[in-house]
Amino acid sequence: MDGKRKADSRNKKKKKASEALDILAFGAHPDDVEITCGGTLIRCADQGYRVGVVDLTRGECGTRGTPEERLKEAENSRRVMGITVRENLGLTDCAVTNDEESRLKVIEVIRKYRAKTLIIPHWEQRHPDHAEAAQIIYRAAFLAGLKRFEAEGQPFRPEKILYAYNFRSFVPTIVVDITDQFERKLEAVRSYRSQFDPCASQDPPLRWVMDMDKMLDAKARHFGSLIARTYGEPFIVQQVIGIDDLVTMSFRTM
Ligand SMILES: [Zn+2]
Numbered sequence: 415m416d417g418k419r420k421a422d423s424r425n426k427k428k429k430k431a432s433e434a435l436d437i438l439a440f441g442a443h444p445d446d447v448e449i450t451c452g453g454t455l456i457r458c459a460d461q462g463y464r465v466g467v468v469d470l471t472r473g474e475c476g477t478r479g480t481p482e483e484r485l486k487e488a489e490n491s492r493r494v495m496g497i498t499v500r501e502n503l504g505l506t507d508c509a510v511t512n513d514e515e516s517r518l519k520v521i522e523v524i525r526k527y528r529a530k531t532l533i534i535p536h537w538e539q540r541h542p543d544h545a546e547a548a549q550i551i552y553r554a555a556f557l558a559g560l561k562r563f564e565a566e567g568q569p570f571r572p573e574k575i576l577y578a579y580n581f582r583s584f585v586p587t588i589v590v591d592i593t594d595q596f597e598r599k600l601e602a603v604r605s606y607r608s609q610f611d612p613c614a615s616q617d618p619p620l621r622w623v624m625d626m627d628k629m630l631d632a633k634a635r636h637f638g639s640l641i642a643r644t645y646g647e648p649f650i651v652q653q654v655i656g657i658d659d660l661v662t663m664s665f666r667t668m
Pocket of ligand 1: 544
């Protein structure tokens with residue numbers, strides 16, 4: 415290999431390494447991750463981790479706001495959250511389907527960012543796109559690690575999947591303390607002015623949206639109370655979590 419090719423290969427490797435993230439969160443639509451796990455993403459960024467968000471669609475079927483507005487709002491929110499990258503895969507809103515084309519896009523983004531921890535939507539959801547997204551991403555995360563699976567990028571399989579949820583009350587397996595991040599979570603959600611600005615809509619059925627701050631406050635307080643903190647965000651993992659140190663484990667019985 416001559417000098418120039420060696421340098422090119424070094425630069426390529428450097429670029430690959432610089433793209434690598436610690437945590438990658440997926441949402442079906444712009445604003446999903448802010449609502450379900452925004453505080454956790456901010457906390458991870460505060461801790462110095464490289465955090466990324468991938469939105470599957472541009473939310474073009476939404477009642478309010480244009481796709482262009484929502485992209486701008488998503489970028490504003492990215493800055494508020496202090497996360498490293500945000501990407502939109504451009505799947506079709508309200509028609510998210512667990513097909514080969516969609517899986518391929520997700521596989522390539524998983525291989526590109528090589529995050530060991532993924533946060534993805536829970537599989538039971540009110541909005542069909544959210545439920546379908548869970549299926550696509552789980553399958554893509556598995557396939558991304560197969561050496562012989564043909565897709566862009568080097569094989570890579572994430573180690574952990576955390577499921578985020580916002581629809582019903584449920585018993586989480588993990589709650590992240592977001593007390594210090596809660597105000598910034600609200601600010602990130604408010605970045606979506608087209609969706610949540612009380613002045614932007616007079617539509618009575620959307621009144622709950624206008625009370626988004628209160629709803630998020632109530633939910634985060636509820637889950638925070640489960641771990642004796644002011645605010646928390648809940649997740650489900652499908653595995654049993656092992657503990658290394660019983661004395662220092664973050665847990666209170668009374
Ligand atoms: Zn959504």
